[in-house]
Amino acid sequence: MTATASPQQGGRWKLFLIIAVCAAPIIASYFTYYVIKPQSRTNYGTLLDPRQYAIPDLSSKALDGTPTTLEAYKGKWLMVQVDSGTCAKDCQEKLFEMRQLRLMQGKEMERIERVWLITDDKPVDSKALVPFDGTRMLRVNPEKLQAWLPTEAGTTVADHIYLIDPRSNLMMRFPKDADPNLVKKDLSKLLRASSIG
Known part of the structure; x- marks a missing residue:
């Protein structure tokens, strides 16, 4: 039982890891836009x-x-x-x-x-x-x-x-x-x- 549970848990962790890697840029962009709020000013005056x-x-x-x-x-x-x-x-x-x-x-x-x-x-x-x-x-x-x-x-x-x-x-x-x-x-x-x- 333990031997069969281990590969399933490993598979779940890989799935979570893939989802996290894919979601990271989206989360980072939302964080940057709504929390850091970068200035998009390009004018000098x-x-x-x-x-x-x-x-x-x-x-x-x-x-x-x-x-x-x-x-x-x-x-x-x-x-x-x-x-x-x-x-x-x-x-x-x-x-x-x-x-x-x-x-x-x-x-x-x-x-x-x-x-x-x-x-x-x-x-x-x-x-x-x-x-x-x-x-x-x-x-x-x-x-x-x-x-x-x-x-x-x-x-x-x-x-x-x-x-x-x-x-x-x-x-x-x-x-x-x-x-x-x-x-x-x-x-x-x-x-x-x-x-x-």
């Missing part, structure tokens, strides 16, 4: 919820004083930076980066506009800005702007480049001193994935 950051009335004007809004560029992807009209070194570096990032998109660059939101009434040195020709410049109400644009801890709105989609939704913020190559990848992915703008 911080995605923003457009429902939280609808473009407000910024009391914006062109440099000649003509009232205008960011919605005037609806239908285009907008790279936006914020700074004083004096546009010191950091400001000019961001203007340069935005120009280069647009150029790096090749034939897709026409889908992108560059916008500089100026937060004061200081005069803009047009000669110093010749290399950044084509950048749209709007003077805005600084308090309304601060209330609208989100920042990372320890930074100001002037530290970031923001991205607005062709439907006028604020949807991404790039970090302070952003890596241009990683920003380029984000822009390229968005332009490839989107048929608008």
Whole structure:
């Protein structure tokens, strides 16, 4: 009796072992998805919820004083930076980066506009800005702007480049001193994935 029970028990253990080996990947995937919850983030910039950051009335004007809004560029992807009209070194570096990032998109660059939101009434040195020709410049109400644009801890709105989609939704913020190559990848992915703008 004992001799015949032993092969049966051995067969059962083999069956359980086969079932366990087959079930292990499924159990591991469920455990990983529901317990560990891996991050599938592939973007460099911080995605923003457009429902939280609808473009407000910024009391914006062109440099000649003509009232205008960011919605005037609806239908285009907008790279936006914020700074004083004096546009010191950091400001000019961001203007340069935005120009280069647009150029790096090749034939897709026409889908992108560059916008500089100026937060004061200081005069803009047009000669110093010749290399950044084509950048749209709007003077805005600084308090309304601060209330609208989100920042990372320890930074100001002037530290970031923001991205607005062709439907006028604020949807991404790039970090302070952003890596241009990683920003380029984000822009390229968005332009490839989107048929608008």
